[in-house]
Each structure stands twice: as structure tokens, then as C-alpha cells.
Amino acid sequence: MSLKHAVLGLLDLSPLSGYDLKKAFDGTVAHFWSADQAQIYRTLTALVDAELAAIEVIEGDGRPSRKVHHVTEAGRAELDRWLQADPEPAVARNGFLAKVFFSPRLDDDGVRRMLAARRTAVEGSLGMLTALSEEEGEPSSREERLRLATLRNGIAHGRAELGWLDEIEKELS
Incomplete structure (x- = not known):
């Protein structure tokens, strides 16, 4: 996955300013893809330059205008x-x-x-992902089921890592 595609996917859900896009990242896909504000703005600029995204300037009443x-x-x-x-092969970079x-x-x-x-x-x-999953409730649409699947994947990976940590700790005992 590239940041370009993550941004396109989020913009496909809803038009967003750069600031709102960062909030959307943190609230939706951060458990499997992260980006800082500078990366997001660079990507937005590249998407506009490539005509994959367009900007609408919304004038603010007494506030600065927003670029959506x-x-x-x-x-x-x-x-x-x-x-x-x-699918691209997963690039494994894990500092831990x-x-x-x-x-x-x-x-x-x-x-x-x-x-x-690390534990x-x-x-x-894992607590955050579990809470998000529980907040979602029972998915009622295909869209909700597929998005919830990414949370369940994160939960499964977290549980697996806790089991792996248990194994290492036992080996050190």
C-alpha cells in the first residue's frame, strides 16, 4: 500500500482538508497505516499535481479559507x-x-x-482496537463489515504478539 492510495481512499469517502485528513487517518486506518501531517500534505500536493485530486477553496466567515x-x-x-x-509483498520493518x-x-x-x-x-x-470494535456494534452493511475486518485483524495480531511475548519470557526464565 502506498500513502497515495490511502489518501485517495479516504478522499473517496469524503472531501477533506489536510487537517481533517490527518484526523481521518488517526480515527480510521492508523492501526495499519500511519502518516504524519507533513507526509499527508506532500501527498495531497502530488495528487493535485497528477490531477488525481482537486482543491475547492471554501471561504470562511471571518476565519481563514479552507482548502478541501x-x-x-x-x-x-x-x-x-x-x-x-x-497485493504487493509486505515490507517488514519492525523496530521492536x-x-x-x-x-x-x-x-x-x-x-x-x-x-x-512492548507488552x-x-x-x-489492543485495548484501543477492542474498544473501537465494540463501538462499531453489529455491522449492518458490506462496507461496515469490511472496515470492521481490519480492526479484527489488528486485534488478532495484538493477541498473537502477546502470546509470542509470553513464549520469549518463558524462555528467559
């Missing part, structure tokens, strides 16, 4: 092309796994602290 981005027909065609293409790989430099207590910190982070993420 809309996906264009060319943008929808690119989104459809990407959705129908074969790099730490585990190099952790033999630490003593056992250092490794345990590192694992405990806390995973439990927090």
Missing part, C-alpha cells in the same frame, strides 16, 4: 486500479524485532524490561 480536497474521476480510476492489482534481534547485548533484566515495555504498548493498542 476532492478525489477526481482519474483518482477514482487509480484507486480502482490499485484495489484490483495483485530489530531490538529483539540485537538484545543479546543486554543482560536478562534489560531484555525483560524491553519485553515488558504494555501492545496491551494499550
